[in-house]
Amino acid sequence: MHTPTSPVLAPMVHKLASRSPLGPADTAALLALPYRLATRDPGTYLVREGDRADSCIVLLSGFAYRSKMTGDGDRQILSIHLQGDLVDLQNSLLEVADHNVQALTRVELAYISQEAILDVAAAYPAVTQAFWRDTLVDASVFREWILNVGQRDARQRISHLLCELALRQEAAGICEGPRFEWPMTQEQVGDATGLTNVHVNRTLQRLREDGLISLGSKSVTITNWQDLQDAGDFNSAYLHQCFALPA
Amino acid sequence: MHTPTSPVLAPMVHKLASRSPLGPADTAALLALPYRLATRDPGTYLVREGDRADSCIVLLSGFAYRSKMTGDGDRQILSIHLQGDLVDLQNSLLEVADHNVQALTRVELAYISQEAILDVAAAYPAVTQAFWRDTLVDASVFREWILNVGQRDARQRISHLLCELALRQEAAGICEGPRFEWPMTQEQVGDATGLTNVHVNRTLQRLREDGLISLGSKSVTITNWQDLQDAGDFNSAYLHQCFALPA
DNA sequence: CGATCCTTTGATATGTTTCAAGCTTAGTGG
DNA sequence: CCACTAAGCTTGAAACATATCAAAGGATCG
Numbered sequence: 001m002h003t004p005t006s007p008v009l010a011p012m013v014h015k016l017a018s019r020s021p022l023g024p025a026d027t028a029a030l031l032a033l034p035y036r037l038a039t040r041d042p043g044t045y046l047v048r049e050g051d052r053a054d055s056c057i058v059l060l061s062g063f064a065y066r067s068k069m070t071g072d073g074d075r076q077i078l079s080i081h082l083q084g085d086l087v088d089l090q091n092s093l094l095e096v097a098d099h100n101v102q103a104l105t106r107v108e109l110a111y112i113s114q115e116a117i118l119d120v121a122a123a124y125p126a127v128t129q130a131f132w133r134d135t136l137v138d139a140s141v142f143r144e145w146i147l148n149v150g151q152r153d154a155r156q157r158i159s160h161l162l163c164e165l166a167l168r169q170e171a172a173g174i175c176e177g178p179r180f181e182w183p184m185t186q187e188q189v190g191d192a193t194g195l196t197n198v199h200v201n202r203t204l205q206r207l208r209e210d211g212l213i214s215l216g217s218k219s220v221t222i223t224n225w226q227d228l229q230d231a232g233d234f235n236s237a238y239l240h241q242c243f244a245l246p247a
Numbered sequence: 248m249h250t251p252t253s254p255v256l257a258p259m260v261h262k263l264a265s266r267s268p269l270g271p272a273d274t275a276a277l278l279a280l281p282y283r284l285a286t287r288d289p290g291t292y293l294v295r296e297g298d299r300a301d302s303c304i305v306l307l308s309g310f311a312y313r314s315k316m317t318g319d320g321d322r323q324i325l326s327i328h329l330q331g332d333l334v335d336l337q338n339s340l341l342e343v344a345d346h347n348v349q350a351l352t353r354v355e356l357a358y359i360s361q362e363a364i365l366d367v368a369a370a371y372p373a374v375t376q377a378f379w380r381d382t383l384v385d386a387s388v389f390r391e392w393i394l395n396v397g398q399r400d401a402r403q404r405i406s407h408l409l410c411e412l413a414l415r416q417e418a419a420g421i422c423e424g425p426r427f428e429w430p431m432t433q434e435q436v437g438d439a440t441g442l443t444n445v446h447v448n449r450t451l452q453r454l455r456e457d458g459l460i461s462l463g464s465k466s467v468t469i470t471n472w473q474d475l476q477d478a479g480d481f482n483s484a485y486l487h488q489c490f491a492l493p494a
Numbered sequence: 495c496g497a498t499c500c501t502t503t504g505a506t507a508t509g510t511t512t513c514a515a516g517c518t519t520a521g522t523g524g
Numbered sequence: 525c526c527a528c529t530a531a532g533c534t535t536g537a538a539a540c541a542t543a544t545c546a547a548a549g550g551a552t553c554g
Contacts, residue, residue: 068394070403071480076394090386093379098387098485125369132340132379135386139337140345142389147315147323150396150441153509156317185532194397199510201534217519233318238345401542432500446542448502464551 008110009033011084011172012058018171019137019240020130029120030127035110040103046087047101053092055111059085062107063183066090067191068099077192079141080104080165080184083172089117089135105183137240144238149194152233154203157193159232162213164239166222171241179221207231255357256280258331258419259305265418266384266487267377276367277374282357287350293334294348300339302358306332309354310430313337314438315346324439326388327351327412327431330419336364336382352430384487391485396441399480401450404440406479409460411486413469418488426468454478 013030016022022030035058040046046057046064059081066078066087078099081087091097092114121128141164148160165182169175186204187197195203207213212228214221222228260277263269269277282305287293293304293311306328313325313334325346328334338344339361368375388411395407412429416422433451434444442450454460459475461468469475 066390068390070394070398071482074398076397078390078393090383093376094383094387094487095489096484098487099390122372128375129340132382135379135383136337136341139382139386139389140341142386142393143313143315143325143346145393146325146389146396147317149393150323151317151321187532196511197533198512198535202510205534235318237343240341240345242342433502434500443543444501445503445544449542452502 007031008037008060009035009058011060012086012110015084015172016130016134019242020126020133022126022130026124026126026130029124033112033116033120035112038109038111040107040109042103042105044103045100046103046107046109047091047097047099049097049100051091051097052095053088053097053114055113056089056092056117057087057101058110058112059083059087060108060110063104063181064101064107065104065188065192066099066101075191076194077188078145079138080192082169083174086131086134089131090138092117104188133240140238140240154193154195154199155206155231156233157195158189158200158203159207159212159228160234161189161192161232162220162222163229163232163234163236166220166225167236167239167241171239178223178225179216179219181218182215182220183218254278255284255307256282256305258307259333259357262331262419263377263381266489267373267380269373269377273371273373273377276371280359280363280367282359285356285358287354287356289350289352291350292347293350293354293356294338294344294346296344296347298338298344299342300335300344300361302360303336303339303364304334304348305357305359306330306334307355307357310351310428311348311354312351312435312439313346313348322438323441324435325392326385327408327439329416330421333378333381336378337385339364351435380487387485387487401440401442401446402453402478403480404442405436405447405450406454406459406475407481408436408439408479409467409469410476410479410481410483413467413472414483414486414488418486425470425472426463426466428465429462429467430465 009031013022013027016030017027047053049068061083064081064087066081067075068078069075087101088097091099117131121131148157152160166180169180175181184192186200190197190200193200204215208215212222212224212231214223256278260274263277264274294300296315308330311328311334313328314322315325316322334348335344338346364378368378395404399407413427416427422428431439433447437444437447440447451462455462459469459471459478461470
């Protein structure tokens with residue numbers, strides 16, 4: 001747990017290192033990346049579909065989400081992001097963004113130029129792998145969400161979402177025990193699961209009645225982890241959290 | 248349209264080059280990759296969830312699909328693959344496969360060792376980018392499928408699937424005009440769209456009645472491309488087919 | 495030419511949406 | 525500190541899209 005030159009990017013390195021082996025030189029190079037800081041309010045668009053992205057955003061604190069809209073104006077949330085996530089490597093390497101990224105809570109961001117990303121990747125093969133792997137894990141999560149929204153019923157979808165967020169917050173080291181932040185409105189939960197806010201409400205009530213969860217303001221406590229996993233048909237393999245977390 | 252040392256991998260190179268700029272040296276290196284040929288029958292598993300993949304499969308002809316199963320045994324098809332597609336870069340770089348890949352028709356495959364892939368990527372930066380981009384475009388397609396399955400109704404979902412397959416087959420240069428191969432059973436269409444085979448059947452009938460498509464055996468003809476696009480809320484941007492196709 | 499897999503059709507059941515209204519909470523300004 | 529407001533949550537009743545079940549009709553292929 002040595003203090004590097006720039007601990008600001010530490011959450012990102014922590015996350016990359018949790019799934020891809022990185023040596024001291026690699027992590028040093030990542031921590032030394034030049035960045036620009038920013039803060040954004042809830043709801044702000046960090047990336048808009050159609051944007052020509054030239055820099056890459058790291059989420060330092062708070063929550064964000066990716067989304068896409070249908071022509072009819074219905075929103076689908078594609079993924080939820082937290083501390084340490086590279087929120088638009090996906091977009092920035094494909095020239096023009098094919099989806100939106102929005103702040104869910106107040107967020108702190110680091111902007112890293114695309115050029116700097118590609119440079120450090122070119123100089124350190126392990127870093128290339130780590131970035132690539134990061135985008136592949138994102139893809140794996142997308143696949144699980146297709147399954148979630150395509151084949152599971154309301155109770156399963158919502159339970160599954162809760163399990164994923166719980167595990168990811170735990171891996172990021174930002175929750176105490178079974179309680180974690182859940183700064184989504186029920187409408188947003190609906191957008192993430194392909195349900196209406198009304199049905200989300202009723203389903204959450206039943207999960208509470210059944211003793212699986214208990215809701216606070218902007219937070220959840222999982223009161224029965226095993227049952228919630230079962231209710232959500234949840235298997236964490238798709239998150240690919242394989243490596244032990246190094247210093 | 249020069250004939251390279253090994254034209255067998257040409258469909259893959261064609262596809263990579265259609266979205267990422269590749270110089271002559273890059274394409275030559277790709278075409279020179281060592282491979283092992285194989286043929287598989289419809290339904291065969293090319294990759295199984297949980298497999299530890301050590302080589303990477305290129306689809307040379309025929310169709311394949313990725314899928315995942317719920318604990319209840321429901322199958323969700325995650326993507327459809329055709330000529331030139333790198334069918335499991337996703338899996339092979341993440342140690343253990345998180346989804347299945349199955350042959351949809353009889354397929355011809357080239358197996359390339361993961362090692363060879365990483366070597367050629369390390370030696371040619373443009374190749375790294377091309378592979379990376381390929382996985383990113385896959386991810387973009389996954390995102391669109393989440394939207395499709397999460398927010399659109401049956402008619403839109405099926406129309407959207409048809410539009411995607413039409414455009415991709417056209418880009419791969421394997422269809423004559425508005426008619427293209429569609430070797431999926433209605434049950435498989437249901438698995439891809441989160442619907443039942445019965446409902447797929449009824450919806451397809453309506454698309455036919457409305458004059459948008461006409462069905463042959465294992466093929467479709469799009470009789471009204473504009474209306475089908477509208478019916479499917481289809482916008483091709485997510486396919487990222489940006490570069491002109493070089494020789 | 496039978497057997498199996500696929501498609502089609504009908505009737506009924508169900509999960510989820512829609513609409514509409516009342517309720518709670520948190521934030522804001524007087 | 526108390527309205528006041530807006531946003532979010534909760535509830536009920538009715539409508540709808542899609543699922544389920546079951547059976548008959550067509551293909552396709554050894």
